[in-house]
Amino acid sequence: MKIEVLRIGQRLVRDDRVTTHVALVARAFGASKIYMNEVNPEIKETLDKISKTWGGAFEVEFITNWKKIIQEKKREKIKIVHLTMYGQNINEADYTIEKENHILVVVGAEKVPREIYDLADYNVAVGNQPHSEISALAVLLDRVQKGSQFFTKYQNAQREIVPTKQGKNVIVKKTRD
Numbered sequence: 679m680k681i682e683v684l685r686i687g688q689r690l691v692r693d694d695r696v697t698t699h700v701a702l703v704a705r706a707f708g709a710s711k712i713y714m715n716e717v718n719p720e721i722k723e724t725l726d727k728i729s730k731t732w733g734g735a736f737e738v739e740f741i742t743n744w745k746k747i748i749q750e751k752k753r754e755k756i757k758i759v760h761l762t763m764y765g766q767n768i769n770e771a772d773y774t775i776e777k778e779n780h781i782l783v784v785v786g787a788e789k790v791p792r793e794i795y796d797l798a799d800y801n802v803a804v805g806n807q808p809h810s811e812i813s814a815l816a817v818l819l820d821r822v823q824k825g826s827q828f829f830t831k832y833q834n835a836q837r838e839i840v841p842t843k844q845g846k847n848v849i850v851k852k853t854r855d
Contacts, residue, residue, distance in 0.1 A: 679823065680710060680779065681710065681781055681783065682709055682710060682712070682713070682756075682780075683700070683701075683704040683712040683782070684712070686715065686784060686787065686794070693787050694720075696812065697721055697787070699812045700785055700815060703812055704736075704819070705729070705734065707816055707820060708819055708823055708826075708830065710735070711738075712725075713739050713744070714738065714739070714741065715742060722740070725738050731835070731836050732835050733835025734830075734832045748794075752797070756780045756781065756782050757780070757781045757782070757800065758782050758784060759781050760784040760790075760801045761803075761804065761815060762794075762795070762803060763806050763807060765802045765803040766803065767802075768802055768804050768817065771802045772821040772822055775800055775818075776823070781822075784798065785811045835851065837849065
């Protein structure tokens with residue numbers, strides 16, 4: 679399954695860290711790309727450095743019009759999954775979503791425009807209580823991939839963690855620039 683993420687909005691300054699973490703989760707949990715608007719350009723620099731060190735081809739694209747991205751994806755028959763605490767319970771939606779070939783996951787920062795609910799193919803709730811968009815994205819991506827994303831090996835990684843019960847074991851494949 680190909681996965682992309684669309685981050686809509688950002689509460690200035692306050693959300694730099696949250697938006698960075700949304701992107702980190704998207705990357706670590708198998709997404710190939712994130713679209714972001716209204717963000718600090720340093721976030722892209724951070725993510726590019728992480729991909730260079732830890733591998734992968736994760737893309738960060740700044741956008742000005744989220745609606746245009748959604749409309750393009752819908753024309754390409756890509757399913758839109760909107761994470762919202764008001765949506766269908768993930769336990770009822772994950773089985774259907776995991777069968778899709780390509781999804782765009784919409785993650786809001788502040789109150790998202792009402793229009794998103796109508797544009798989405800799936801409005802999905804990871805619980806119906808206020809919670810973090812970071813955790814909701816992680817839960818959704820894990821559910822629809824059934825944990826397979828954690829077996830991904832990045833061939834171009836400069837560093838690779840060797841899982842251990844105690845301590846740290848990191849293989850450094852080449853020095854950083």
